[in-house]
Amino acid sequence: MKAAAFAYERPSDLKAALALMAGARGSTRIIAGGQSLGPMLNLRLVRPELLVDIAGLAELKQVDRGGDELVIGACVTHADIEDGRIPDVTRGAMRRVAASIAYRAVRNRGTIGGSLSHADPAADWVCALPALGAKIRLRSTRGLRELAIEDFITGALESALQEAEIVEAVRVPVMRPAARWGYVKACRKPGEFAHAIAAVLIDPESTGARVVVGAIAAPPIVLHDAAPLFGGRVTADFHRQFDARIADAMLAKAGVTNAADRHIHVAVLRRAIAEAAA
Amino acid sequence: MNTIGISVNGHAVTASVEPRTHLADFLRDHLNLTGTHLGCEHGVCGSCTLLLDDAPARSCITLAAACDRARVTTIEGLDDDEIAGELRAAFTREHALQCGYCTPGMIVSARDLVLRLDDADERAIRVGLSGNLCRCTGYVGIVRAVRSVIDDRRRRGIAPLPGAAREQLGPVGSTSSAGDGGPPAARPSARAGIEQRPAVTIPDFVPDRILEDHFTLASRPEEVFAMLGDVARVAACLPGVALTGNPTPKHVEGVIRVRLGPISTGFRGAARIERDPATMSGRIVGMGTDHHIRSSTRGEVRYRLLPVDAGTATRVEISVGYSMQGMLAQIAREGLVRGLAARLTAEFARNLERELSGAATGGPTRPAASIDGVALVFDRLRMFVREIFRRT
Numbered sequence: 290m291k292a293a294a295f296a297y298e299r300p301s302d303l304k305a306a307l308a309l310m311a312g313a314r315g316s317t318r319i320i321a322g323g324q325s326l327g328p329m330l331n332l333r334l335v336r337p338e339l340l341v342d343i344a345g346l347a348e349l350k351q352v353d354r355g356g357d358e359l360v361i362g363a364c365v366t367h368a369d370i371e372d373g374r375i376p377d378v379t380r381g382a383m384r385r386v387a388a389s390i391a392y393r394a395v396r397n398r399g400t401i402g403g404s405l406s407h408a409d410p411a412a413d414w415v416c417a418l419p420a421l422g423a424k425i426r427l428r429s430t431r432g433l434r435e436l437a438i439e440d441f442i443t444g445a446l447e448s449a450l451q452e453a454e455i456v457e458a459v460r461v462p463v464m465r466p467a468a469r470w471g472y473v474k475a476c477r478k479p480g481e482f483a484h485a486i487a488a489v490l491i492d493p494e495s496t497g498a499r500v501v502v503g504a505i506a507a508p509p510i511v512l513h514d515a516a517p518l519f520g521g522r523v524t525a526d527f528h529r530q531f532d533a534r535i536a537d538a539m540l541a542k543a544g545v546t547n548a549a550d551r552h553i554h555v556a557v558l559r560r561a562i563a564e565a566a567a
Numbered sequence: 568m569n570t571i572g573i574s575v576n577g578h579a580v581t582a583s584v585e586p587r588t589h590l591a592d593f594l595r596d597h598l599n600l601t602g603t604h605l606g607c608e609h610g611v612c613g614s615c616t617l618l619l620d621d622a623p624a625r626s627c628i629t630l631a632a633a634c635d636r637a638r639v640t641t642i643e644g645l646d647d648d649e650i651a652g653e654l655r656a657a658f659t660r661e662h663a664l665q666c667g668y669c670t671p672g673m674i675v676s677a678r679d680l681v682l683r684l685d686d687a688d689e690r691a692i693r694v695g696l697s698g699n700l701c702r703c704t705g706y707v708g709i710v711r712a713v714r715s716v717i718d719d720r721r722r723r724g725i726a727p728l729p730g731a732a733r734e735q736l737g738p739v740g741s742t743s744s745a746g747d748g749g750p751p752a753a754r755p756s757a758r759a760g761i762e763q764r765p766a767v768t769i770p771d772f773v774p775d776r777i778l779e780d781h782f783t784l785a786s787r788p789e790e791v792f793a794m795l796g797d798v799a800r801v802a803a804c805l806p807g808v809a810l811t812g813n814p815t816p817k818h819v820e821g822v823i824r825v826r827l828g829p830i831s832t833g834f835r836g837a838a839r840i841e842r843d844p845a846t847m848s849g850r851i852v853g854m855g856t857d858h859h860i861r862s863s864t865r866g867e868v869r870y871r872l873l874p875v876d877a878g879t880a881t882r883v884e885i886s887v888g889y890s891m892q893g894m895l896a897q898i899a900r901e902g903l904v905r906g907l908a909a910r911l912t913a914e915f916a917r918n919l920e921r922e923l924s925g926a927a928t929g930g931p932t933r934p935a936a937s938i939d940g941v942a943l944v945f946d947r948l949r950m951f952v953r954e955i956f957r958r959t
Contacts (some may be wrong), residue, residue: 290627297569297586297632320633322738327628331589340586342633343740352736364737372730377807390697393679394616394623398738430891480699482888 292330296339303348303428303455309341310453311430319343320333321364322398324391325407337565343455345471349402357463360426363402363456371396377462379421382470383413386417402456403443408448408508411482414459415442416503420488420510421462422496429454439511468492471565474504475557485554487561489515491527497522502540502554510543528566531559569871571635574601578835583630584585591615593631594641601857602671604699613699617641618670619740622733623679629740637740642671643858650678650716657712658764665703673699677713682731740760769839769852772865774888776909781884782916786923787879788872792847795870796921798840804918806911823855827907832857833896834864862893868881883919885912 300306310317313431315338316475320326322344338560339500343349347363352375359378361370371386377384390396390413404414405425419439426435438459438482441449463472466476469491474483476491488502490496497516503509516523533555538553568583568802575598584593589608594600603626606612610791617626618640622706626725645651654674657663664670673696680695693706693711701709721727735742784791797803798814802821810821820837836855843849848871867888875882891899 291592292587294590295568295583297630299635300746301634305647321628322741323630323633324610324625325587325626327625327630328611330587331628342630344633344738350735350737351740361734364741366736366738368730368733368739369736372733374730374734374736392613393677393695394613394625394676395610396696396739397619397624398629400738479694552946 290331293333293336294318295330297342298339299342301345303346303457304341306343306346306455307428310455313339313341313453315339317341319406321349321400321403322366323403324395324399325403325409328514335425344398346399349457354378355561358442359461359463361401361459361461363458364400365402367391367396367404368393369399378461379467380464380470382421382464382472383417383461386472387427389413389474389479395480401459404461405438405452406448406456406460408444408446409424409444409482409510410445411443411484411486411504411505413474413483413486414438416486416501416509417488417510418459418461419454420472420490420499420501421461421464422490422499425456426458426460427451427454428457431502433457435460439508442508444508446504463496463516464490465492468496469565471561471563473557473561473564475553484550485557487554487558489558489561489565491523491565493523493525493527493560498527500558502543502558505540505543507544510539512539512554517549526566528562531562533559546556569632569635571632573631573634573636574638576640582631586630586632588619588631589627590619590624590629590631590634590639591779593804594626594639599861600643603681604668604671610887611700612669612672614669614672614677616880617697618675620733620735620742621738623675624739634645634740637765637883638741640897642674642846645674645678648678650681651781654678654681654712655720657716658709659670659709661712661715663708663712664701669699669701669703671703673709677709677876678714678730678825679820680713681716685727686721687714692717702834708874724894753801757829767838769854771852772890774865775889775890776904777886778905779884779886780909781882782912783875784881784883784920784923785879787878788835788847788874790923791872791883791919791934792842792844793880794919795849800922803924804915806914806918825907827899830860830895830898832860832862834862848902857893857895860894862895864889864891864895865892883916931942 298309300309317339318337320340320342344364349362351358351362354376359376365375367387367390370383373384394462401414404412423438425438425441434555436449445451469487474486476483483504488500488501497514498517500518501509518525518532518535520532536555536558538549540554545551570583572581582597591603591605594603603617604614604616604628608627610748615625616623617629620638651674654677668879676696676699680692684691690712692710798819802808802810807824808821810819812820817840821837822833824833834855834857836853837853838853840848851868868885870883870885873882889891
């Protein structure tokens with residue numbers, strides 16, 4: 290259970306890190322908190338030639354509250370969010386999601402940017418942030434680009450991150466006071482990867498309903514307009530209008546062939562909707 | 568290889584590490600701090616959990632190279648920690664361990680819960696400990712122990728610390744906290760409303776053995792007493808002693824190196840100094856640990872100055888009490904230590920005499936000499952062999 294040999298660089302600032310990545314030959318991996326990559330290195334499932342450690346970069350450990358959004362640096366940890374060391378623009382939603390990620394010892398090092406770039410379909414931020422309407426900011430020596438989280442996650446452990454590109458920040462929009470939020474996951478043991486995740490953001494007077502169903506063997510299902518799940522229209526009593534058959538059909542179409550799995554996903558979604566309505 | 572400088576249990580450590588070496592292996596294999604256990608080695612079982620910048624972290628999936636300038640506290644560094652002490656007592660009382668393999672990680676995670684949780688909610692404790700696997704106890708005793716410590720502290724009016732008072736953003740261990748110039752922050756427990764304690768507290772103890780000795784110096788008692796108050800000068804006279812940090816008249820930290828035959832010891836520790844001018848007496852209570860030979864010792868030196876030759880000379884009466892634990896205690900029988908102590912005392916007396924008469928010019932910067940106990944061991948061996956022959 291010892292990692293294979295690799296070279297290790299700890300650049301002093303973001304510019305140096307980007308230059309290192311741009312000049313790197315062979316297999317190079319970024320490491321931040323190392324809570325996902327660390328186990329894979331120890332199991333020798335990943336054998337990079339070079340690790341570039343960005344955990345110390347001050348530029349990535351900042352937050353910026355501007356206008357109607359919060360820009361969170363990629364190396365902000367789950368515990369930073371859980372403890373409220375950064376402002377919260379989601380009325381407690383992100384703090385609760387963060388508090389339920391893995392274990393405290395993992396949250397103390399694991400980062401929001403690292404979790405997204407690892408792109409595990411059962412990861413909490415991968416499922417919660419699309420429901421919150423968040424975007425990801427990527428930087429390389431070629432410049433800057435931004436993607437919606439759901440466009441960034443392209444497959445199981447696959448993302449749109451290009452070679453020599455670094456996740457710089459996550460942009461989270463301010464949640465409207467009228468919006469209702471629900472987030473539920475099913476784990477056989479607290480802290481384990483979830484078997485089913487549902488995130489629900491409902492605002493009948495504005496954006497309607499946004500629903501994410503995650504922890505399937507593919508990128509999460511993101512419904513920007515989830516009205517069909519509620520009989521075609523999102524009303525004030527939306528939780529009573531929830532149609533489980535539509536959700537089941539949606540999961541079957543997304544490739545969840547096992548009926549028992551679909552049942553768990555639908556039950557978790559129903560609970561998330563109930564939480565949003567509560 | 569990468570060079571790292573980290574603080575481990577309050578000691579500055581500089582080392583060269585292979586990038587792939589994780590923190591737990593570094594602590595265990597390079598520093599012989601084997602209290603950090605390795606179970607799964609991929610971040611699941613929690614037995615390697617330790618404090619990184621005062622917050623729990625998995626040392627098996629944290630690279631040692633990534634901890635440059637970080638502050639590491641292992642279970643060995645929690646000996647004098649208030650909360651860890653309360654947890655140890657509660658774990659003992661509630662039978663919260665059997666084989667003990669998970670216990671170091673369990674104590675570190677439990678300590679974090681004791682700091683942060685509002686109250687002793689059983690569900691919160693169970694969820695909070697879900698990252699530490701125990702295969703013996705079924706967790707009942709562990710949860711009970713943690714509950715009792717939280718209950719007790721909250722009853723005593725010690726408030727929870729949200730986020731364990733961490734202020735910096737980013738992965739624990741990633742910020743150059745140890746290199747910022749400031750002293751390592753007091754552990755959160757010290758900030759929790761109890762009085763501020765020094766980094767190391769030296770409790771009184773009852774020595775297992777006491778040795779007594781005396782010698783005479785050709786100086787007046789007042790001169791000798793004043794000299795004994797100068798920590799640096801006294802340390803320079805003590806064979807094998809090197810001070811670290813900044814000694815104060817009441818507290819001193821350092822290393823004492825003593826060779827006992829093939830065994831080279833280096834006890835690192837601290838001592839508390841007490842003096843009473845009225846009775847021309849004093850007391851030094853110290854404790855030290857040698858991780859390489861997995862031994863620790865506590866010692867107490869009492870001295871009393873008496874005028875002789877109408878006050879022109881001084882008889883120094885000393886008593887040395889000590890207790891020993893660990894591997895060295897297995898072989899360092901009283902006779903061996905008594906012989907060694909007699910030699911050390913004689914050398915100390917000679918050095919004091921030289922220092923008082925102004926013959927020595929080296930002062931405290933003089934390199935510390937090591938005591939050679941080889942001859943002593945040979946003496947003991949010869950006697951041992953003779954006894955065997957006598958018996959046959």
